[in-house]
Amino acid sequence: xxxxxxxxxxxxxxxxxxxxxxxxxxxxxxxxxxxxxxxxxxxxxxxxxxxxxxxxxxxxxxxxxxxxxxxxxxxxxxxxxxxxxxxxxxxxxxxxxxxxxxxxxxxxxxxxxxxxxxxxxxxxxxxxxxxxxxxxxxxxxxxxxxxxxxxxxxxxxxxxxxxxxxxxxxxxxxxxxxxxxxxxxxxxxxxxxxxxxxxxxxxxxxxxxxxxxxxxxxxxxxxxxxxxxxxxxxxxxxxxxxxxxxxxxxxxxxxxxxxxxxxxxxxxxxxxxxxxxxxxxxxxxxxxxxxxxxxxxxxxxxxxxxxxxxxxxxxxxxxxxxxxxxxx
Amino acid sequence: xxxxxxxxxxxxxxxxxxxxxxxxxxxxxxxxxxxxxxxxxxxxxxxxxxxxxxxxxxxxxxxxxxxxxxxxxxxxxxxxxxxxxxxxxxxxxxxxxxxxxxxxxxxxxxxxxxxxxxxxxxxxxxxxxxxxxxxxxxxxxxxxxxxxxxxxxxxxxxxxxxxxxxxxxxxxxxxxxxxxxxxxxxxxxxxxxxxxxxxxxxxxxxxxxxxxxxxxxxxxxxxxxxxxxxxxxxxxxxxxxxxxxxxxxxxxxxxxxxxxxxxxxxxxxxxxxxxxxxxxxxxxxxxxxxxxxxxxxxxxxxxxxxxxxxxxxxxxxxxxxxxxxxxx
Numbered sequence: 001x002x003x004x005x006x007x008x009x010x011x012x013x014x015x016x017x018x019x020x021x022x023x024x025x026x027x028x029x030x031x032x033x034x035x036x037x038x039x040x041x042x043x044x045x046x047x048x049x050x051x052x053x054x055x056x057x058x059x060x061x062x063x064x065x066x067x068x069x070x071x072x073x074x075x076x077x078x079x080x081x082x083x084x085x086x087x088x089x090x091x092x093x094x095x096x097x098x099x100x101x102x103x104x105x106x107x108x109x110x111x112x113x114x115x116x117x118x119x120x121x122x123x124x125x126x127x128x129x130x131x132x133x134x135x136x137x138x139x140x141x142x143x144x145x146x147x148x149x150x151x152x153x154x155x156x157x158x159x160x161x162x163x164x165x166x167x168x169x170x171x172x173x174x175x176x177x178x179x180x181x182x183x184x185x186x187x188x189x190x191x192x193x194x195x196x197x198x199x200x201x202x203x204x205x206x207x208x209x210x211x212x213x214x215x216x217x218x219x220x221x222x223x224x225x226x227x228x229x230x231x232x233x234x235x236x237x238x239x240x241x242x243x244x245x246x247x248x249x250x251x252x253x254x255x256x257x258x259x260x261x262x263x264x265x266x267x268x269x270x271x272x273x274x275x276x277x278x279x280x281x282x283x284x285x286x287x288x289x290x291x292x293x294x295x296x297x298x299x300x301x302x303x304x305x306x307x308x309x310x311x312x313x314x315x316x317x318x319x320x321x322x323x324x325x326x327x328x
Numbered sequence: 329x330x331x332x333x334x335x336x337x338x339x340x341x342x343x344x345x346x347x348x349x350x351x352x353x354x355x356x357x358x359x360x361x362x363x364x365x366x367x368x369x370x371x372x373x374x375x376x377x378x379x380x381x382x383x384x385x386x387x388x389x390x391x392x393x394x395x396x397x398x399x400x401x402x403x404x405x406x407x408x409x410x411x412x413x414x415x416x417x418x419x420x421x422x423x424x425x426x427x428x429x430x431x432x433x434x435x436x437x438x439x440x441x442x443x444x445x446x447x448x449x450x451x452x453x454x455x456x457x458x459x460x461x462x463x464x465x466x467x468x469x470x471x472x473x474x475x476x477x478x479x480x481x482x483x484x485x486x487x488x489x490x491x492x493x494x495x496x497x498x499x500x501x502x503x504x505x506x507x508x509x510x511x512x513x514x515x516x517x518x519x520x521x522x523x524x525x526x527x528x529x530x531x532x533x534x535x536x537x538x539x540x541x542x543x544x545x546x547x548x549x550x551x552x553x554x555x556x557x558x559x560x561x562x563x564x565x566x567x568x569x570x571x572x573x574x575x576x577x578x579x580x581x582x583x584x585x586x587x588x589x590x591x592x593x594x595x596x597x598x599x600x601x602x603x604x605x606x607x608x609x610x611x612x613x614x615x616x617x618x619x620x621x622x623x624x625x626x627x628x629x630x631x632x633x634x635x636x637x638x639x640x641x642x643x644x645x646x647x648x649x650x651x652x653x654x655x656x
Binding site: 110114118122124127130171271288293 | 438442445447449450458461465466467468470471473476477494495499598599612614616617620621622623
């Protein structure tokens with residue numbers, strides 16, 4: 001089976017790939033778009049892969065366009081492993097419209113979960129007040145509300161939401177998960193459906209958006225959403241900017257609903273220099289970097305190898321996207 | 329059995345205490361030192377309790393001295409539940425020297441564990457760098473080392489250390505626990521003995537002191553300790569100030585061993601206004617307030633009730649201090 005991947009990715013997985021003992025014809029693409037087999041150049045005409053791996057290292061490089069080009073022009077592609085966790089980009093719809101199976105990445109999950117927990121705790125714990133007391137040489141015990149007595153509400157429970165919930169669990173906070181369908185999960189106190197979202201927002205001290213951006217979820221955090229939030233609460237978006245009506249957020253902040261917002265994603269990225277968000281005293285802006293942890297690349301490699309092994313045996317693939325997810 | 333406790337504590341536990349259905353003679357002491365039974369004053373001569381509960385609410389109040397007075401002058405006291413997790417204060421030695429059983433508190437554990445995790449993550453995660461980028465309106469992804477790739481070393485594994493380890497576990501950091509005797513624990517990658525401490529310090533990114541202050545551990549963090557630390561590491565002390573040679577810490581900071589220190593306890597408390605620690609740019613000073621979480625009081629009440637129930641049935645008491653712990 002012919003597989004197309006970046007030269008850098010092949011360099012990282014060469015040994016474990018060989019250990020799989022599959023009959024593979026690996027073709028690599030380098031930064032200049034040159035195609036190679038065993039370090040020797042090959043003509044584009046002979047490259048028509050069954051599998052295309054769009055690894056994280058190709059993001060922001062010319063290789064990305066080349067890999068997508070093969071995905072869209074290839075005649076035999078059956079499966080692609082991508083580096084993204086969300087598939088709202090129209091390119092993925094075009095790929096799946098061709099009948100190509102697409103598996104998403106779970107590699108960002110731990111990195112994003114660490115971002116969420118670190119930013120949330122930084123605001124929930126009296127670190128800023130303690131710093132001010134230190135500056136004043138004030139020996140003052142600062143009482144604090146324990147995480148254990150806070151309520152969290154998280155919209156979405158895919159691989160990222162799971163990693164957040166898993167890390168929050170030993171702190172004994174009460175977690176409500178919002179999914180399309182209500183249910184149960186050992187990591188959450190309750191799993192409610194989207195239709196019950198507004199009824200639970202008034203109790204939540206921390207609200208996290210960790211869901212996919214779809215036609216259904218677009219603008220989910222609108223005026224009604226923020227008006228329903230608890231005064232003094234914390235709002236975190238690490239999913240997609242399109243989930244949030246930024247004007248509604250601004251109006252909400254004026255009433256402390258939420259009192260603080262931590263935003264890693266925005267309606268327009270890069271966030272325009274003229275955006276009010278940069279300078280708002282209640283808003284933490286980060287540059288879509290919650291996934292910038294140093295473990296993401298290796299986890300992505302591991303996931304590809306696992307899915308390739310499964311693909312070769314005809315087994316279920318991990319994190320396979322559905323047609324409805326990409327809007328088909 | 330006669331029990332002496334503060335009026336406030338009795339107010340909180342009156343119902344669950346009644347539910348235990350024990351034959352109790354509860355005597356309370358109020359803020360003025362007045363002794364009462366069923367809200368009626370009783371003479372000091374008739375108060376000679378078998379059990380004395382020194383609850384958290386009596387800390388910093390006159391009741392504390394009164395309860396200790398009864399502990400030391402009473403003729404029948406067999407057991408006391410105290411609010412402290414550490415028993416290095418000489419008063420506890422005096423109590424136990426009388427043959428009185430003493431149980432420590434585990435109620436601070438979750439609060440202190442939250443403090444440790446919040447402060448550690450605040451420094452390990454690039455929150456400060458992200459804040460600076462925001463101030464500059466700079467759309468810059470800031471790469472970060474995941475907690476998952478850090479190594480932690482914790483000295484001590486009592487109720488506080490356990491709560492820290494439990495919360496750290498889902499982040500997949502590598503935790504080395506240092507105890508008097510080596511062993512194994514599912515929450516730690518390894519449990520080593522104190523004699524191996526210096527050999528492991530060079531690998532640790534985060535070092536936490538969570539042990540008791542005893543003749544053996546006094547000045548544990550000395551010149552050799554800090555010289556053995558990894559450059560760029562983080563040092564956190566939530567145990568007792570006497571564990572640290574502050575001059576040695578100062579010398580260590582000059583070599584980034586550690587690069588940052590988070591200190592909640594000090595050789596002298598309150599920390600003197602003249603201390604160099606207040607203004608050092610690499611040091612976070614907090615006023616022995618890691619135990620100031622809002623859940624401590626209720627957990628302390630619950631622990632007392634549990635231990636009282638065990639005491640009444642002649643069962644093992646939770647968190648009972650040994651004579652050697654108090655220096656007997």
